[in-house]
Amino acid sequence: MDACREDLPKVSIETEQDWKRIQNNLSEALSARLDKELESRGNPGDKEAILPHIDQFLETLFDIARPNLRINGRTTDSEPTQDDDVEPFDEALDRYIWSLSDQRLKWDKDVAARRRTRPKEVERLISDTLAQHDSVELDVAQEDPTYDVPDKPFDPEPQEVFSSAASLTAQLSQSISLQHERAIRAKSVFQEIKVLKS
Template sequence: MEEPSLSRLVVDREPEWLRVKDNVSSAMYKVMETRLATMPGGKDGEAAKVMRKELESRLGKIQEKMFDMSKYNLQVNGQNYENYVEATEGFDESLDRHIWALQVERTDWESKTAEKRKRWPEMFYGVEEDLEMRRTDVEWLPDENDGKEENKLQPKDIPPPERHEEVKETFKVVVDNLAEVVKSAPIQLQRAQRAQTVREEISSLPP
């Protein structure tokens, strides 16, 4: 008794099947990145980098074998897909590699974009705060040089103090008196020395 043959999955156009393959590849790649993120150092650590190369190689082989097996269960545009693929094998292989490369590039771009979205708000806040502080300084803090030229008085503009002439005259008298004292000081010193000598001689006389 012959076993009943399994019906094939009917696909109207090949791009629809290629889109399914792309989605499967994307899902497998995301699962791989999720697992790598749990390794020491995260998904960008050295351990993850080494493991990523090995996993990408193995996933590529698994996908190739999986998609090769699936073509015997497909019917595309009324044709068995294994025959359809054989007629366009070179084109499909190139397209599949191109799709995979684009998927890797898109995933990397999404990862970098997500990282930037985390950092940029904090960076923008810091710049905004710095600009606000600078604006406040400009608005409220006067320049140190402001008004210096206007407030700087010339000597001729300063009025003399009260009793200026009287002070000048008194100072002149004091200076003259000091000059007389300096001039007469040697004479007064000699007189004092003589008086001291006479006092000592009188003290030494017998009673």
């Protein structure tokens, strides 16, 4: 899952217009700084000679910055294409979905670990409880000679228990339909008797 994400996070920008606005703001700030610096040095005429170099610097700067941006959830390694059919990407929703996915994987791992360990813990607890119960019965039998230690109950095979339960289920389903029919007949007879009495 983490392999899908980038190793280094990219700067997220909502729209292409925001990126253009950032570029314009940077160009204007650099131009204003250049004007101020040239005025302080007393060479305002040098601006025309320096301006092509500044434009080239800004173009190189924006070209270097572009691969490190994500505009509307898309990487910007190439020039943007106008896609009107594509729905805007929701960065916050994407982060929320990734966090939910991480949390789900953590819970699945926790449940799997519990499935491996809990049955053994329950088995150990039951066997300890049965051992304590047997020891208490023996202690009572030693203290009171008239106490009869009950025999251990017969533990039938699971297949026998299942087959008897299955046969009882079949009998019960037949019995239920028969009893239901009897109840309906009894209601109709009761209604007839009620009508005859009045």
